[in-house]
Amino acid sequence: MLKKTLSALAIAALALSAHAADVLKVAATSVPHAEILNFVKPQLKAxxxxxxxxxxxxxxQPNMAxxxxxxxxxxxxxxxxLDSFNKDRKTDLVTVPNGKVHVEPFGAYSSKIKDIKDLKDGATIAIPNDPSNGGRALILLAKQGLIALKDPASLTPTPLDVVKNPHKLKFQELEAAMLPRALNDVDLALINTNYAIEAKLNPTKDALFIEGADSPYTNIVVARRDNAQSADIAKLMQALHSPEVKQFILDKYKGAVVPAF
Structure with missing residues (x-):
């Protein structure tokens, strides 16, 4: 009788362990990433x-976690x-196989002007304070002809790399999440689309100018090197690359988020 009880307990423990192995915990910012992940939850549950x-x-924090x-x-x-984060924090995170999901065209917003032609000399421009997104903002400003950069091919320029600034623009570097709140305090803010959407800004209507769909800044799924090729993550990517997800992105975000698969 004791052996049967122990055997039943062992089977139950194995079942619990198998169930735990199928839990996949993924960090995300709320819009659009968490919304897209929640959309594929039922498929993965099946x-x-x-x-x-x-x-x-x-x-x-999502990378540190x-x-x-x-x-x-x-x-x-x-x-x-990710490349900048790994370098600065000495981490070894990697893009999972076939990890590209979508592009969020980066845009410029203002509560003070309706047309970039109305931007005054000496205007204050808010940009993200991390190297990659700050550089992305400066590249977009350069494409508008507002500034010129020392190395046009670099993806991580800083305000120190601005070699031509005919309008004497002043740059204020802020945490990316804070940029929508700074709109009333600056003349122009370059805002990541996920934070723009959270702030009820419509990138396709409210942005004074915005990146094209050919942006190199495709959003990716990231993991540790030791689990990036796990079966569960592979199933997650299959779900994220489904025709249903592509249609969900097109219908819900109407050009503010563009599928990259």
Missing amino acids: EGIDLQVKEFSDYV VADKQLDANFFQHQPY
Whole structure:
């Protein structure tokens, strides 16, 4: 009788362990990343994976949580940001196989002017304070002819790399999440689309100018090197690359988010 009880307990323990192995914890910023992940939850559940989405409001903690093995993967960033983060924080996070999902065209917003032609000399421009997104903002300003950069091919220029500034623009570097709140305090703000959408800004209507769909800043799914090729993450990517997800992105975001698959 004792052997049968122990055997039953062992089977129950194995079943519990198998169930735990199918829990996939993914960090994301709320819009659009968490919304897209929550959309594929039912599909993954049907495949035996319990997708748990953990929402964050910044760009640092989602990477640290994965690096520290608190979470399995994250979905919020592009490759230039990941490269810069790994270099600065001495982490070894990687893009998972076939990890590209979508592009969020980066835009410029203002509460003071309706047309970029009305931007005054000496205007204050708010840009993200991290190297990759700050550089992305400066590249977009350069494409508008507002400034010129020392190395046009660099993806991570800083305000120190501005070699021509005919309008004497002043740059204010802020945490990316804070940029929408700074709109009333600056003349122009370059804002990541996820934060623009959260602030009820419509990138296709409210942005004075915006990146094209050919942007190199594709949003990716990231994991640790030791689990990037796991079966559960592979199933997550299959779900994220489905025709249903592509249609969901097109219908919900109406050009503010563009599928990259």
